[in-house]
Amino acid sequence: MEKIIVRGGNQLRGTVKVEGAKNAVLPVIAASILAGRGTSHIYDVPKLADVYTMKEVLKNLNIKVDYKDGAFHVNACDTLKTEAPFEYVRKMRASFLVMGPLLARVGKARIALPGGCAIGSRPIDQHLKGFEAMGATVEIGNGFIEARIDGRLQGAKIYLDFPSVGATENIMMAATLAEGTTIIENAAEEPEIVCVANYLNAMGAKVRGAGTGEIRIEGVKELIGAEHTVIPDRIEAGTFMVAAAMTQGDIVVEGATPEHLRPLIAKMGEMGVHIEEVENGLRVVGPKKLKPVDIKTMPHPGFPTDMQAQMMALLLQAHGTGVITETVFENRYMHVEEFRRMNSNIKIEGRSAIVSGPNKLQGAEVAATDLRAGAALILAGLVADGITRVTELKHIDRGYVDLAKKLQALGADVERVEEQVDEEIENLDAPAPLKSNLV
Numbered sequence: 001m002e003k004i005i006v007r008g009g010n011q012l013r014g015t016v017k018v019e020g021a022k023n024a025v026l027p028v029i030a031a032s033i034l035a036g037r038g039t040s041h042i043y044d045v046p047k048l049a050d051v052y053t054m055k056e057v058l059k060n061l062n063i064k065v066d067y068k069d070g071a072f073h074v075n076a077c078d079t080l081k082t083e084a085p086f087e088y089v090r091k092m093r094a095s096f097l098v099m100g101p102l103l104a105r106v107g108k109a110r111i112a113l114p115g116g117c118a119i120g121s122r123p124i125d126q127h128l129k130g131f132e133a134m135g136a137t138v139e140i141g142n143g144f145i146e147a148r149i150d151g152r153l154q155g156a157k158i159y160l161d162f163p164s165v166g167a168t169e170n171i172m173m174a175a176t177l178a179e180g181t182t183i184i185e186n187a188a189e190e191p192e193i194v195c196v197a198n199y200l201n202a203m204g205a206k207v208r209g210a211g212t213g214e215i216r217i218e219g220v221k222e223l224i225g226a227e228h229t230v231i232p233d234r235i236e237a238g239t240f241m242v243a244a245a246m247t248q249g250d251i252v253v254e255g256a257t258p259e260h261l262r263p264l265i266a267k268m269g270e271m272g273v274h275i276e277e278v279e280n281g282l283r284v285v286g287p288k289k290l291k292p293v294d295i296k297t298m299p300h301p302g303f304p305t306d307m308q309a310q311m312m313a314l315l316l317q318a319h320g321t322g323v324i325t326e327t328v329f330e331n332r333y334m335h336v337e338e339f340r341r342m343n344s345n346i347k348i349e350g351r352s353a354i355v356s357g358p359n360k361l362q363g364a365e366v367a368a369t370d371l372r373a374g375a376a377l378i379l380a381g382l383v384a385d386g387i388t389r390v391t392e393l394k395h396i397d398r399g400y401v402d403l404a405k406k407l408q409a410l411g412a413d414v415e416r417v418e419e420q421v422d423e424e425i426e427n428l429d430a431p432a433p434l435k436s437n438l439v
């Protein structure tokens, strides 16, 4: 079994470069389906398990895909297939983002129902509400969602009950080829939405207002393959920023974009972390003594839920009590049990986690229950006494390229190893998981 082994105690120093953003590249690749003519060339594509899953999804739709040296080339000009099976959606919920583009291009899409996940139930009702408002019929059965439209989708005014990132992207992509104008109200404002909109516009779409709560899309008849560079990953950048802050380190995060990281910069600043803008990123210097803060996750420009677990690791080191409130996902505290294995003092009350510190963390064997939980456990390992072994690396590989190697290059004692598991232990029946742990 592969593990990441962390021996705590080293301060981080040096420079680390962030990759293209996972949460931008996945919808950007899905958007490529919309181009009926020409080849798209997408740059700064990170080598993530999710990118390979998306590549497989597209290949299955009869789309030509080539991925080399960080560049992803897509040609979707042949007759498209319309089905994304459970095999892919199970691995990665973002596979559902092909529904809007398929519906717009060929009037039909059949996608496996995403189902539950380690961080909550994650329904897709807002995506479907948008497609129905544009005239599509949606049927659910046999574990699939099937959407159809005769002719073109029709522009519509769609109010999202919650500014869902995925629903905003899916509807925005579908609307680019619709007849007439679509207005998405209460749209998500994340930087990744702007990245996707810029790509759509480069392909010939007419999308205005991305990055605000109201997006207007004037439908066009055809989109053509285009070139696009993916924005830097603000969550990967944030993860390294926390690593520096935790270890009283001093690092430069190259590619960290200050405008995308305002809430994190503000909260880390309140904790006493020194953050300054440098030529091509951010310099982060960890203080001797961290102050506690309260954090509430919110849609952008609020504090990102994808940094909640990492900030909890940081709060474990603060002198005093801080409260984290998770408002975006219903069940995103799976890492708390793992932190407890490392001797931490965290109390859960409803949607809040009360973190009292500083904690004298101890190394332990812990499991990455989801992607950001995995990163947070490695961060905790950087300051724990003794050895921390993190398992279930498949989650971490969905969203981080060479996390162990990059930390190692900054001076951390971290390695990724293949550890033999005692055969007798491995053959024991595993207890049934409490929640399905698909993504």
Ligand SMILES: CC(=O)N[C@H]1[C@@H](OP(=O)(O)OP(=O)(O)OC[C@H]2O[C@@H](n3ccc(=O)[nH]c3=O)[C@H](O)[C@@H]2O)O[C@H](CO)[C@@H](O)[C@@H]1O
Pocket (backbone or CB within 6 Å): 022, 023, 024, 026, 093, 094, 120, 121, 122, 123, 124, 125, 126, 127, 128, 162, 163, 164, 165, 166, 167, 188, 305, 306, 328, 329, 330
């Ligand atoms: C690939 C990708 O970009 N993933 C990001 C995206 O996920 P994703 O796009 O799935 O997240 P959403 O913004 O859609 O979900 C936010 C909340 O809305 C709820 N909801 C969503 C859609 C819907 O139709 N109905 C509904 O109730 C979800 O259950 C969740 O509680 O945004 C999340 C919130 O910033 C991030 O944590 C994920 O990293």
Ligand SMILES: C=C(OP(=O)(O)O)C(=O)O
Pocket (backbone or CB within 6 Å): 023, 093, 094, 306, 371, 372, 399, 439
């Ligand atoms: C929750 C995340 O991603 P996804 O929506 O792909 O599961 C994440 O990136 O932290």
